[in-house]
Amino acid sequence: MNTLPNVLRSALPSGDGPGVLLRAMARLEKSPRADRLADVLRGAVRALPLGDARDVLHGRWLGHPLHPALVQFPIGAWLSAAVLDLVPGQRRAARLLVGAGLVGAVPAAISGWVDWAELRRPQMRVGLVHGAANITGVICYACSLTARCRGRHLRGRAWGFCGAGAIAAGGAIGGHLAYRQAAGANHAEQVAALVPPGWHRLIALDELSPGRPRRIPLGEVTVVAVRTGDDTVRVLAERCTHMGGPLADGSVVDGCLVCPWHGSTFRLEDGWNVTGPATSPQPAFETRITDGQVQARLAP
Ligand code: FES
Structure with missing residues (x-):
């Protein structure tokens, strides 16, 4: 027996698909x-x-x-x-x-x-x-x-x-x-759950040009690596915490990585969001160089 009035039933999603409200919101988005x-x-x-x-x-x-x-x-x-x-x-x-x-x-x-x-x-x-x-x-x-x-x-x-x-x-x-629509959410929150613990090989050090961000896959996520010195490489999660912007396409300024979408600035050393609109820091990785290979693990 149907206990909901028709008008309410049509507003709610059913087994057949989204209800009136969700369809209206989808139309509005487009x-x-x-x-x-x-x-x-x-x-x-x-x-x-x-x-x-x-x-x-x-x-x-x-x-x-x-x-x-x-x-x-x-x-x-x-x-x-x-x-x-x-x-x-x-x-x-x-x-x-x-x-x-x-x-x-x-x-x-x-x-x-x-x-x-x-x-x-x-x-x-x-x-x-x-x-x-x-x-x-x-x-x-x-x-x-x-x-x-x-x-x-x-x-x-x-x-x-x-x-x-x-x-x-x-x-x-x-x-x-x-x-x-996840407006205001931290778009890198899942990184800690997706990166397995321990060290992971990323790339040969010689393949990184100083000061140029490089996008590298790491299991289920992508990271961005920036060589900041002869033997120093900084690694952050690649998708911006603000809205998922591609940080590998951003620019390196004063030891920070600037997101190309809305200009959030993340400190390469630890991912701290020096300026917004991002309200969450960027997940940062510890790095080490072993036999000319850059390795990274999620910072605690
Ligand atoms: S997506 Fe990076 S600042 Fe908005």
Whole structure:
């Protein structure tokens, strides 16, 4: 017996394939309709004179994106306001929470847009709709606060519930962006699990030109080796932790390897992400030269 209503059943995946929601997201990922707008916005966000604050907003200091942490505050405040709206005599507290959520939404939105500007095209498309839903939510809550301040509490509540709906939709789309499209994830997390322990022969030392990154397969992964001295070779995992960019196509600058896609800079010595947008360091390998052969093993 079918216990789910038809509308819900069509939204969920079934044995026949993806449901309405997943199909809609797949269409959105492929739709070029808003690409021009996205390009303009990306240019504007990248041109913001943020300096070192840009890495702070990416969450490099935190080791993962800052945006999901910052959104907790406005969402928490607005959800609490929605609960208080259902309780008699809590108008003042609800109004305060709506206002606090609006203040908290500012840094959350800025960090989100800074991350968004470094995404790949299909992720940008989904991210744009995620942002649009959240902006709609913020506008609803601004209207809600205005109405509450004017003593129109019923209208204020109605705007608040509309805002909650928009924010919930934005959150669901954000979930697709983070978990389905892996925006913000560490794209080298699996390296430690795929490289067998112990030393592995990579290449003859003579085959490496000083300062020129070289892509080398190592079992299930690829690594990038850079000869930095007569007998010194540095080895990192080759796919960038930010979005999987090919570090072997990057450039070596001041003892660091710069990703060709978005410019994350990784210290060759230990993989530390000196600058973002990467928030995770690059897996680094210890190296030794034996009989003219470069060997590497994953650094602890
Ligand atoms: S893929 Fe974005 S910085 Fe490397």
